[in-house]
Amino acid sequence: xxxxxxxxxxxxxxxxxxxxxxxxxxxxxxxxxxxxxxxxxxxxxxxxxxxxxxxxxxxxxxxxxxxxxxxxxxxxxxxxxxxxxxxxxxxxxxxxxxxxxxxxxxxxxxxxxxxxxxxxxxxxxxxxxxxxxxxxxxxxxxxxxxxxxxxxxxxxxxxxxxxxxxxxxxxxxxxxxxxxxxxxxxxx
Numbered sequence: 001x002x003x004x005x006x007x008x009x010x011x012x013x014x015x016x017x018x019x020x021x022x023x024x025x026x027x028x029x030x031x032x033x034x035x036x037x038x039x040x041x042x043x044x045x046x047x048x049x050x051x052x053x054x055x056x057x058x059x060x061x062x063x064x065x066x067x068x069x070x071x072x073x074x075x076x077x078x079x080x081x082x083x084x085x086x087x088x089x090x091x092x093x094x095x096x097x098x099x100x101x102x103x104x105x106x107x108x109x110x111x112x113x114x115x116x117x118x119x120x121x122x123x124x125x126x127x128x129x130x131x132x133x134x135x136x137x138x139x140x141x142x143x144x145x146x147x148x149x150x151x152x153x154x155x156x157x158x159x160x161x162x163x164x165x166x167x168x169x170x171x172x173x174x175x176x177x178x179x180x181x182x183x184x185x186x187x188x
Contacts, residue, residue, distance in 0.1 A: 001129065001186050003100045004071040005032040007062050009084025011106070012048045015041045020081060020105065020175045027179035028186055034065040038084075048083060051090060058091040062099065072098075077186065079103030079131075082140070082167065086119060093125035102130040102155075103182055106167050109141030109149055123152040131158045131185045133178050135165020158185055 006028055010018050016035035025033040038057055040049050048054060058078070066073040078088045078099045085104035091097045110117045130153050136143050143161060150157045160181045165174050 001077070001101060001188060003031070003077050003186065004075040005034065005065055005069050005077075006103070006186070007034045007036060007065045007076055007078045007088075008103075009036050009038070009058060009061070009078075009080035009088055010041075011080070011082030011084055013046075014081070018081065020169060020178060023175045023179040024182055027176075027183040031186065032065075032069055034061065034068075036061040051087065054083075054087045055091045055094065055096060058087050059097045062091075062097045074098040075100055077101040077103055079105070081105045082108045089126055089130075090122050092128065093122035095125075099128055101128050101186075102126060103133070103185075104130065105133045105178055105182075106138060106169060107132055107134060107141065107146065107149070108167075109145055112139040112167075115145060118149075120149050120152055123149060124154055126153045127155040129156045129158070131160065131182065133160045133162065133181055135162045135167060135169055135174070137165060138167045140167050160185075 008021050010016055016037040021035045062073050062078055076099055079085045079102050086108055092099055150159055162174055
């Protein structure tokens with residue numbers, strides 16, 4: 001994939017300095033990476049703002065990165081972990097931002113133990129190459145549930161499963177594995 005940078009957003013309970021985001025940045029070097037905190041984290045709050053506000057923050061961060069790297073947002077891949085990836089996918093689906101691709105690590109398909117509360121309504125409008133990387137033991141979506149969600153995306157979809165991985169993908173080996181898979185996907 002011929003792109004000019006990667007913009008990553010963290011999950012709801014972590015920040016831009018999350019070890020997995022740091023490892024991804026190292027793995028894709030020399031491609032520039034912007035790891036972005038949401039305002040609620042910077043302000044010291046534990047709980048995220050509502051999606052509309054977070055989506056605006058995604059758009060602003062992608063535009064800042066494009067300006068910093070002297071490129072167009074359509075030349076960047078965006079995404080992140082869990083909620084961060086979900087907000088990036090929603091911004092893209094709404095047409096609020098353009099991107100060359102989407103990376104979704106541990107996509108939160110539904111809250112744990114609430115499989116009826118699917119977060120898929122926007123996925124049909126995602127028309128860019130999309131990489132999903134998920135643990136096969138993720139409480140936010142089983143492989144079977146996630147496969148149905150992957151089929152909704154209108155753009156090309158690549159899927160990578162981390163065997164024995166849970167939603168957090170906390171194991172150091174998981175972080176390196178995920179980062180390597182993202183780096184490989186970006187160079188295809």
